[in-house]
Amino acid sequence: MKKENENDDLGQLFEKFENQWDIHEMNPDHQIDFLNKLNNKPKKKKNFAGWAIAASIAVLLGISLFYKNIAEKPKELKFASKETKRTDSIFSILIENELVKLKEKNSPENEQIINDALKQMKVFDADYEKIIKEVQKNGENKQIIYAMISNLQTRISFLQTVLQRIEENENLKNTSDEKTL
Template identity: 65%
Template structure:
């Protein structure tokens, strides 16, 4: 060990005149502090970018899942066609709610049959929408779409009228028996 210490002492003695003993200028520490502060500021932006990217990914996932729950829209249709579809769809849904609200043991069979028929008309409408997406807007497809929508509305109106007539007949029969 003594031998090793002597080797180290000898090494330092050989390097004695080669040491860098220059003084730093007075602005050196200020420049160093500025560079250090700049580096710290850059690191803070990294966290902000990471958080922003995470938020964007989460929003994208949320939008993806919420869009799957909504009914399929007419993606390739013109503004007027989309507007027509949305107006008729609201009317049909409103009348469907009215039909379902009138459900009773006396008219349950009528309502169930009507709902079955509506499913059939809905599937036809989905086929028309598919044709619209595949072939684009053409007069025959638009006419078929509007015809289907009108048929569904008039069908629901007829069902409501029939239910009302059935209820009136029942009320008349009840009055006669009293």
């Protein structure tokens, strides 16, 4: 019985909307036109793929530069005590200040002295890296801490000596220039 009622209801619904139906027949070539449009549709995926590749390269480049900068910092004292980190920090600031002073003195007369000093500083830095690796590998002990502090003191002393020599050379040049006048 339900089916008869449903069929009657459906029949009434069709009669109600009888004049509102779209009765136009499709063009016989409609399927061919549709397939042509589908095949000729521009492919947007290639464009997104290009952007995705470019973005991936940019991200990888950024990450590699970030990790390269981290790897270049030999003064990471992750496993050291607070006192050791504090000592390293203080000495590092003093060394950086001396390096700034040294670079400010750069002139044609001092260029060779400064270049030699910077080469020697690279040697000290390499030694310091070895000390830091030793701290990370074996932990802190008196000998390693002494070697670390000794390296830092040597660097500061070396930079102060170089700056003193440069000033002596400048003073000597100024006094010899005054005598020739």
